[in-house]
Amino acid sequence: MGSTTGFLDTMRIENPFRCEEERLNDFEDLHIPQGGEARHAQASRCMNCGVPFCQSDFGCPLHNLIPEWNDLLYRGQEREALRRLLRTAPFPEFTGHVCPALCEKACNLENDGVTNRDNELYLIETGFEKGWIQPRIPAIRSGKRIAVIGSGPSGLAAADLLNQLGHEVTVIERADRPGGLLMYGIPNMKLPKEIVERRIRLMETEGIRFVLNTEAVPEELQGYDALLLCGGSRRPRSLNVEHMDAQGVMFAVDYLTAATRAVTGKKTSDASAKDLHVVVVGGGDTGNDCVGTALRQGCASVTQLEMMPAPPEDRTPNNPWPEWPRVLRTDYGQTEAIFRQGGDPRIYETTVKQILTDEWGHISALETVRLQRTPDGKFEQVSGSEQTLPCGLLLIAAGFIGCEEKTLDRFALKADGRGRLLPEDGSHHLTGRLFSAGDMRTGQSLVVRALADGRNAAREIDIWLKQ
């Protein structure tokens, strides 16, 4: 355990955000990392509770050994702390940036939880800086070949563990850079792309082969002993209105991909929001990333539409600790919009009724309408509540409905009612030599869950190969 009075002596302090005025001028990291002294003090707040909920199913999906490495960090034994962290966490530099920190909300200190995410980021970055992170090249090879299809967090985590278990791993990725949504989806200010590239270089040195710009087709994968499908939940939910094919209407991931290509290629985005009135449909995290990106590109205004009512400010009785709190959050993009525009960009219980276009087929405005719940729980439009919003760029961030049809067709597979490749027995084994993991198996989720699922799939494949 850390200091016996740690959480009484030291306040919770997270890595601070750079101020809005500064960070809106670039796509660099949102946060300013704190140094070792601050991290040791923050780690001292961990009480190593008898029942550490942070590690339980309510907390970290990787079941990271949080109290153990916090104690070591508090004592200044950073290298040993990192070693404990890496026992369960394959890529703490990713989760240290983008994890919503389920563990912190499940912490016994509740709203004042230990800053585990910042602590793990400090440990891994210290490890890279001090040269403690070195390629781990397996001494013995099994002679088994595995193809991992898709290089998002689930594919990378599975490839990493399968390689460490001695198998020969090839990752096949359709995009021009590996990382899945870590590369093209999550914006650079949330996860700088050199961090993803650093990890890929390390994995290559460790013996994993990456084949890019390649769509996986079963006929070309005959020589592999097992195939792990990690293609994500990539089918976006659309809107049921006319003119979805108008110019200036885009799905969020396409827009965010173009923005990241521009940032990493140091050129102007093909889909820039500059000087445009932007409307984002979807009040979730992806929508928030669109808001932050549009503001950085210099949009004229940004509005976010959300069909659900605003969540409560505090936990409701049916959402007790240690569950994840379903409460109102104001994320970085919304904070930036408030700074720039003077008000929260979110409009609740509202959707798009009509897309209006100009004579060149470009979106010019939106007709919105308020929604209300009927007694049987459905949504109905409130007549007379229509409003017109100017709109030069409409971004659809309304969630995802499962894996792509073409993958199902190619591999002769059938998804469940929610578009997932989730075997009925809850395993990762689909049929024959085919396995699935990540969002493709669980539905749209989180980076940390995809990492955990990829590692579980790797263990299952390893056992299956030995049978």
Ligand SMILES: Cc1cc2nc3c(=O)[nH]c(=O)nc-3n(C[C@H](O)[C@H](O)[C@H](O)COP(=O)(O)OP(=O)(O)OC[C@H]3O[C@@H](n4cnc5c(N)ncnc54)[C@H](O)[C@@H]3O)c2cc1C
């Ligand atoms: C905009 C956005 C922001 C997000 N932000 C966060 C966040 O801050 N924190 C968080 O925890 N989660 C976040 N998420 C969710 C998180 O990114 C996903 O849950 C996670 O990336 C899923 O990982 P995955 O490996 O299953 O799939 P993905 O990351 O979707 O990767 C799938 C990969 O498979 C490739 N592929 C698919 N089919 C084929 C094929 N046939 N052949 C070859 N390659 C193929 C795709 O090109 C892609 O690279 C965000 C999601 C989005 C959309």
Ligand code: SF4
């Ligand atoms: S991966 Fe996420 S949930 Fe797990 S310890 Fe890190 S911040 Fe917490």
